[in-house]
Amino acid sequence: MAGLTHSALRQIISGFGGVGLLSTEMLSAKRLPTEDPATSPFLIRTVMEKPLSYQLLISAVRDMAPAIKALHKLDADAIDLNMGCPAATVRKLGAGCILMEQPQNVRLLVSEARKLTALPLTAKIRLGIELNEEKLKSFCDMLEGEGVDMLTVHARLRDEPYARRPRWEWLARVKEWIRIPLIANGGIFSVQDAEDCLRVSGADGLMLGRGAAIKPWLFAEIARDTFGHEIAEPAVSLPAIYDKFIDLLNELYGPQRRLGRLKEFTHYFAKNYKFGHRLASRVQGSRSMEEARERAAIFFEVNRESS
Secondary structure (H helix, E strand, O other): OOOOOOHHHHHHHHHHOOOOOEEEEEEEOOOHHHOOOOOOOOOOOOOOOOOEEEEEEOOOHHHHHHHHHHHHHOOOOEEEEEEOOOOHHHHHOOOHHHHHHOHHHHHHHHHHHHHHOOOOEEEEEEOOOOOOHHHHHHHHHHHHHOOOOEEEEEOOOOOOOOOOOOOHHHHHHHHHHOOOOEEEEOOOOOHHHHHHHHHHHOOOEEEOOHHHHHOOOHHHHHHHHOOOOOOOOOOOOHHHHHHHHHHHHHHHOOHHHOHHHHHHHHHHHHHHOOOHHHHHHHHHOOOOHHHHHHHHHHHHHHOOOOO
């Protein structure tokens, strides 16, 4: 979700309601202490983005204390340790899902974090490199034993493509092993997906990734229809959401930080349309925010009935 879970998208999501906990993009533990929260595109936030969990990308225990000190100054509501990102660039740094192959290092990381903060401490993992129940159980037990307050599990193996059906049934096993809350992640793009995932996994809650970028109102729908929260049915206007997203990018970020984020968001948001690939390609070829807005407006006008 790099390039997506920034302030602009978080504000759009929060505007619809239904979300229980927001998240930052992955934050490098090494760079975090020197980042300026007023200008860093990774740290800019508004008062409406609360509660907000700060997602740490970390591999070395020595980086934990400075990072957590910085997060305390930023008034973080929770700290999440990313052990689930499968990107090759992240694995080369010794972070993300590669940490699942280093349980002793993870034990030290979690233990150090737990000593340094009283904030809720969470972790996100995958099922591993291969399906190995004993190995996965040992890792989850260790995380809970060292003080993790909540565990999110993406229900795929490290190298499995997103097109593959998530293994929600394996989350049911994790749920039996741990006493802390389990959050299910992977393959949730509709209210029906949410209900199916909860039924199969027995999870305590859901994390949405790509589904949140496609349908920022999906949290509100799930909260209302699946969890029974008293939330009004969201009034969804795709062109209005897109226009608001552009306005927020222009408001929050410098010129060099806007267009790339718009293109990343459009890649997913365009999936709401039958011919959404045309919107994505037109915005991808834009050289300015103004050009992207104009091209998107033309697409929306032509495709008013095809979403």
